[in-house]
Amino acid sequence: MNIYDIAKEAGVSISTVSKYLNNKTIRPELKTRIEEVVAKYDYVPSAIAQGLVSKSMKLVAVMVVDIQISHYAAAAYAADKTLSALGYRVIICNTLGDEENSIKYLDSLLKINVDGIIFVGSIFNFLNKYEKVLEKLNNIPIISNNGHINTKNSYSIYVDDKQGVYDATKYLINKGRKKIIYFQYLSTTSSNLKLQGYKDALKEANLEPIVFHTDELMSGGFELVKQLNQSQVEVDAIMCGEDIIALGAISDLSAQGYKIGKDIDIIGFNASLFTNLANPKMTSVNNKIEETSVRSAEMLLDIIDGKEVHDEILPCSLVIKESA
Amino acid sequence: MNIYDIAKEAGVSISTVSKYLNNKTIRPELKTRIEEVVAKYDYVPSAIAQGLVSKSMKLVAVMVVDIQISHYAAAAYAADKTLSALGYRVIICNTLGDEENSIKYLDSLLKINVDGIIFVGSIFNFLNKYEKVLEKLNNIPIISNNGHINTKNSYSIYVDDKQGVYDATKYLINKGRKKIIYFQYLSTTSSNLKLQGYKDALKEANLEPIVFHTDELMSGGFELVKQLNQSQVEVDAIMCGEDIIALGAISDLSAQGYKIGKDIDIIGFNASLFTNLANPKMTSVNNKIEETSVRSAEMLLDIIDGKEVHDEILPCSLVIKESA
DNA sequence: CTGTTAGCGCCTTCAT
DNA sequence: ATGAAGGCGCTAACAG
Numbered sequence: 001m002n003i004y005d006i007a008k009e010a011g012v013s014i015s016t017v018s019k020y021l022n023n024k025t026i027r028p029e030l031k032t033r034i035e036e037v038v039a040k041y042d043y044v045p046s047a048i049a050q051g052l053v054s055k056s057m058k059l060v061a062v063m064v065v066d067i068q069i070s071h072y073a074a075a076a077y078a079a080d081k082t083l084s085a086l087g088y089r090v091i092i093c094n095t096l097g098d099e100e101n102s103i104k105y106l107d108s109l110l111k112i113n114v115d116g117i118i119f120v121g122s123i124f125n126f127l128n129k130y131e132k133v134l135e136k137l138n139n140i141p142i143i144s145n146n147g148h149i150n151t152k153n154s155y156s157i158y159v160d161d162k163q164g165v166y167d168a169t170k171y172l173i174n175k176g177r178k179k180i181i182y183f184q185y186l187s188t189t190s191s192n193l194k195l196q197g198y199k200d201a202l203k204e205a206n207l208e209p210i211v212f213h214t215d216e217l218m219s220g221g222f223e224l225v226k227q228l229n230q231s232q233v234e235v236d237a238i239m240c241g242e243d244i245i246a247l248g249a250i251s252d253l254s255a256q257g258y259k260i261g262k263d264i265d266i267i268g269f270n271a272s273l274f275t276n277l278a279n280p281k282m283t284s285v286n287n288k289i290e291e292t293s294v295r296s297a298e299m300l301l302d303i304i305d306g307k308e309v310h311d312e313i314l315p316c317s318l319v320i321k322e323s324a
Numbered sequence: 325m326n327i328y329d330i331a332k333e334a335g336v337s338i339s340t341v342s343k344y345l346n347n348k349t350i351r352p353e354l355k356t357r358i359e360e361v362v363a364k365y366d367y368v369p370s371a372i373a374q375g376l377v378s379k380s381m382k383l384v385a386v387m388v389v390d391i392q393i394s395h396y397a398a399a400a401y402a403a404d405k406t407l408s409a410l411g412y413r414v415i416i417c418n419t420l421g422d423e424e425n426s427i428k429y430l431d432s433l434l435k436i437n438v439d440g441i442i443f444v445g446s447i448f449n450f451l452n453k454y455e456k457v458l459e460k461l462n463n464i465p466i467i468s469n470n471g472h473i474n475t476k477n478s479y480s481i482y483v484d485d486k487q488g489v490y491d492a493t494k495y496l497i498n499k500g501r502k503k504i505i506y507f508q509y510l511s512t513t514s515s516n517l518k519l520q521g522y523k524d525a526l527k528e529a530n531l532e533p534i535v536f537h538t539d540e541l542m543s544g545g546f547e548l549v550k551q552l553n554q555s556q557v558e559v560d561a562i563m564c565g566e567d568i569i570a571l572g573a574i575s576d577l578s579a580q581g582y583k584i585g586k587d588i589d590i591i592g593f594n595a596s597l598f599t600n601l602a603n604p605k606m607t608s609v610n611n612k613i614e615e616t617s618v619r620s621a622e623m624l625l626d627i628i629d630g631k632e633v634h635d636e637i638l639p640c641s642l643v644i645k646e647s648a
Numbered sequence: 649c650t651g652t653t654a655g656c657g658c659c660t661t662c663a664t
Numbered sequence: 665a666t667g668a669a670g671g672c673g674c675t676a677a678c679a680g
Contacts (some may be wrong), residue, residue, distance in 0.1 A: 002656090002657055002658085003658060004657080012666085012667085013667045013668075014657090014659095014667085014668095015659080015660080015667060015668080015669095016665085016666060016667075017658095018659060018660085019659095019665090021658090021659095022659080025665075026665065026666080027665065027666085030666090042456070042460065044431065044435050045435070045657080045658070046376075046435065046437065046656090046657055047435040047436040047437075048372055048381065048436060048656090048658095049376055049656070049658040049659090050659080051658095052370075052372050052373055052376050052656090052658070052659095052671095052672050052673065052674090053657085053658055053660085053671080054658085054659070054672090057436060059436075066401070067397050067400060067401050067416075068394065068397045068398060068401050068597075070392065070394075073391050073397050076391060076416075077391050077392050077418060080418055081418065084417075084432075089432055089433075089436065090415065091413055091414065091415050092391075092400075092404070092415075092416045093408075094401060094404055094405065105408070107368065108408075108413055109413075110368060111368050111369070111371040112371040112372060112381060112383075113370065113372055136366065218597050218598075218600035218601045219600050219605075221601075244601065247601065248603070250575075251574075251575040251578065251579075251601075251602075251603055254575070254578065255603065276542040276543050277542050277543070277545075277568065277571065277572060279546055279572070279575055279576055279579065326672090326673050326674085327673060327674060328673080336650080336651085337651040337652075338651085338652095338673090338674080339650070339651060339652080339653095339676085340649085340650060340651075342674065343649090343650085345674090346675080350649065350650080351649065351650085354649090354650085369673080369674070370673055370674075372673080373656090373672070373673035373675090374673080374675075375656095375674095376656045376672090376673080376674070376675095377655085377673085377674055377675045377676080378656090379656085
C-alpha cells in the first residue's frame with residue numbers, strides 16, 4: 001500500500017494525497033475521500049521514502065558508555081522519553097568506553113543520516129583527537145552532556161559536580177557535624193571535582209578532610225566501611241561520591257547498630273532510585289541527570305530547527321530525605 | 325557525494341560502483357579506481373536509499389518496559405551488543421508498561437520498516453488482545469523473550485522461571501527450613517510462574533505456603549518486611565521474586581538484628597549485580613537474561629535470513645552465595 | 649563484466 | 665487548489 005494506491009482509490013493524484021499527509025490545505029471533499037481510504041487500509045507513509053527526499057528520518061542517537069550503569073540508564077531514559085514524545089525515534093549506542101567501537105557506531109549513524117547525536121559524559125571528549133571523525137560530524141547537530149565536542153554544530157550542557165558536593169558538605173557542617181569523611185569511587189575528572197567540593201567546604205570550616213577510596217562499585221560501600229572501622233577514625237558523617245556506595249555504607253552501618261541520620265549522617269550522590277532502596281531513605285545530591293538529559297534533547301531539537309542555542313550549566317541541588 | 329559523483333570521477337557507470345559496494349566481481353582495474361575515489365571522499369552509501377530499494381535498513385528494535393531496571397538494561401545491553409556486532413543498528417524502546425505507548429512505538433517502528441523486533445518480558449503478551457496490531461505485525465520477524473506474540477513470523481525463547489524458584493525453594497527445604505515464605509512483586513505471567521514454583525515445592529514437602537505481595541520495586545522489600553512483622557508469621561526463610569526486593573529485605577532484617585544466612589535464609593531472583601550489594605552477598609536464581617538476550621538476537625537474525633527457527637527454553641540455575 | 653534503464657515511495661516545483 | 669513530471673540515491677534486471 002503506497003501513495004499511488006491511495007490516490008487511485010480516492011480518485012485523486014498522488015500530490016494531493018501528499019498534500020493531505022502533510023496537512024496542506026486541500027478541498028474538504030477530497031480530504032474526506034482520502035481520509036476514508038487511508039483509514040480503510042491503515043495506511044502509513046514510509047518514513048524511508050520520506051527520508052530519501054527530506055533528508056530526515058526523525059532519528060536521533062544517544063551515545064552512552066554503558067546502559068547497565070544506572071546513571072547512564074537514567075540519561076538515556078530521559079532523553080528517549082523527551083525525543084519520542086516529539087515524534088523522534090531514538091537509537092541508544094553502548095560504546096563500552098571503547099574508542100574504536102564508538103567511531104564504528106558513528107559511521108553507522110552517519111550512514112542512516114541521523115538528525116542529531118547526544119553524547120552523555122565527558123568521556124566522549126576523546127573524539128576531539130580524531131580530526132577525520134570531527135570532519136564527518138561537522139555539520140550534524142550535537143549536544144554533549146557534561147562534555148564538549150569540537151564541531152561547528154555542537155553545544156554543551158554541564159552540571160556543577162563540585163558545587164553539589166560543596167553544598168552537601170556545608171549542610172552537614174551547618175548541622176553541627178565535625179568529623180565528616182569522604183568515600184570516593186574512582187578518580188575520574190568528575191569524581192575529582194566532587195572530592196574538591198568536599199575539601200573546599202571543610203577547609204572553610206577549618207576541619208580536616210579524611211578520604212577513603214575504592215574502585216569497586218557494588219561492594220564498595222562495605223569495603224569502605226571496613227577501611228573506616230579498621231582506621232579507628234572517629235566519624236559523625238559520611239559524604240559519598242555515589243549513591244550505591246552510600247547504600248552499602250548505610251546497610252552495613254545499620255547492621256552494626258548505628259542509627260543512620262542520628263548517630264551518623266550519610267549523603268549519597270546522584271539522587272537515583274537507590275535512595276529509596278536505603279533504610280532510612282537516603283539524602284543525596286541531585287546532579288540533575290534527568291534535567292540535563294531532557295534539556296539535551298530539547299537543545300538538540302532547537303539546533304535541528306535552526307533556533308539559536310547556547311551552552312548551559314546547571315547547579316546541583318540537595319535532596320534531603322532521612323539519612324542526613 | 326553520491327553514487328553518481330563517484331562513478332563520474334572514477335570513469336565508470338553507477339551500476340559498476342553499486343557492484344563494487346556490494347562486493348560483486350568487477351574488473352580489478354575498475355575496482356582500484358573506484359576504491360581510490362571512495363577513499364578520497366570517505367564516501368559511504370546512504371542506508372536510506374538502500375533501504376528504499378532493499379526494504380531493509382538493518383535496523384532492529386528492542387522493546388523493554390524500563391531501561392532503568394537492571395534486568396531490562398542487561399537484556400537490552402546483551403541484545404544490542406550481539407546485533408550491532410553483526411552490522412545491525414538497534415532502537416531501544418522504553419514502553420513504561422503502558423499499552424497505548426507501546427502501540428505508538430510499534431507504529432513508529434513499522435513506519436521505518438524495522439527488520440525485526442525483540443520483546444523482552446511476558447508483559448508484552450498484552451499485544452495479543454489487539455487484533456489490529458497483530459495484523460500489522462504479522463509479517464515482521466519477532467522474538468519474544470519469555471513471552472509469546474501471536475503472529476506468523478514470531479518465535480519465543482523462554483527461561484523456566486517456575487523451575488528456577490522450585491529448585492531454589494527445594495534447596496531451602498533440603499537445608500532444613502520449615503517456615504518458608506514468598507515475597508511476590510507484581511502479578512505478571514512470569515511472576516505468577518515463579519510463585520507456582522514456590523507452591524509446588526512446598527506442597528511436595530507438605531508445608532504451608534505464605535505469600536506477601538507488593539507492587540513497589542524499590543521500597544518493596546521494606547514494605548514486605550513490615551507486612552511480615554505485623555503478621556507475626558514465624559519464618560526461617562524468604563524466597564523473593566526479585567533481587568531488589570530481596571536486597572531491601574536483607575538490609576532491613578539485618579538492621580533488626582537477624583543474622584542473614586543463619587537465623588534466616590533469603591534468596592533473590594535474577595542473579596543481578598545487586599547480589600553483591602547485599603551484605604551478606606545474596607544467593608539468587610540466575611534466570612539467564614544475558615544468554616536469552618543474545619540468543620534472541622541470534623534467532624531474530626535467523627528468521628530474517630530465512631533459516632528455520634524453533635522456540636527454545638533455558639533452565640534457571642541457582643547461584644549460591646551467603647544469604648542462603 | 650559493464651552500462652543503460654526502470655523502479656523503490658515520496659515530496660516539490662511548475663503549469664493549469 | 666490540483667495534477668504532471670522530475671528527482672532524492674540506490675539496486676536490479678536487461679542488453680550489449
